[in-house]
Amino acid sequence: ETGVTQSPTHLIKTRGQQVTLRCSSQSGHNTVSWYQQALGQGPQFIFQYYREEENGRGNFPPRFSGLQFPNYSSELNVNALELDDSALYLCASSLGGREQFFGPGTRLTVL
Amino acid sequence: QQQVKQSPQSLIVQKGGISIINCAYENTAFDYFPWYQQFPGKGPALLIAIRPDVSEKKEGRFTISFNKSAKQFSLHIMDSQPGDSATYFCAVGPYNFNKFYFGSGTKLNVKP
Numbered sequence: 001e002t003g004v005t006q007s008p009t010h011l012i013k014t015r016g017q018q019v020t021l022r023c024s025s026q027s028g029h030n031t032v033s034w035y036q037q038a039l040g041q042g043p044q045f046i047f048q049y050y051r052e053e054e055n056g057r058g059n060f061p062p063r064f065s066g067l068q069f070p071n072y073s074s075e076l077n078v079n080a081l082e083l084d085d086s087a088l089y090l091c092a093s094s095l096g097g098r099e100q101f102f103g104p105g106t107r108l109t110v111l
Numbered sequence: 112q113q114q115v116k117q118s119p120q121s122l123i124v125q126k127g128g129i130s131i132i133n134c135a136y137e138n139t140a141f142d143y144f145p146w147y148q149q150f151p152g153k154g155p156a157l158l159i160a161i162r163p164d165v166s167e168k169k170e171g172r173f174t175i176s177f178n179k180s181a182k183q184f185s186l187h188i189m190d191s192q193p194g195d196s197a198t199y200f201c202a203v204g205p206y207n208f209n210k211f212y213f214g215s216g217t218k219l220n221v222k223p
Contacts, residue, residue: 041216042214045210045212056208
């Protein structure tokens, strides 16, 4: 059984650019949540996808968007990048239950 | 509004000692209280979780104490080991939906 994987590991972008981060769920999991973790802070909930539909959203602007595919993998897209978007982006998968399994994250740096 | 406040920010404990981390929450509608452990370069991993119908839950060396009236809960790590050195996060949220609010984290350093 493979765990949650994320790509890329690190990414450097400049202000105003767009970025796509990818997440492969743990085998059999149908729910993916995305979190933003700023340096020295706890993760903040961005949104969740359940069976390809957005199923809840945190306090993030519309330039943060996502997709979930039929194989339950997921993408996080961020448009018009701002300096404050620099953070570790985590995805977590679950099978509709409480226990979320987190991936190692993608470290995004916006210059 | 900050949904959960975690303290202390950092903690140094001698090997074999007890590590205690505290969290306080605001929203009484929350009914799921997990603790996560995060090592550098890794995502958080679920350590132990509790629901408000019990006041204490123990799993090995890890215990959650829950005080519903005070809206507080804490993590106790007994016989702390250097391998426990990590950042610990409490979280709160609704049991039927994985939208968690995380605390700001406690960096634990267990000295050998």
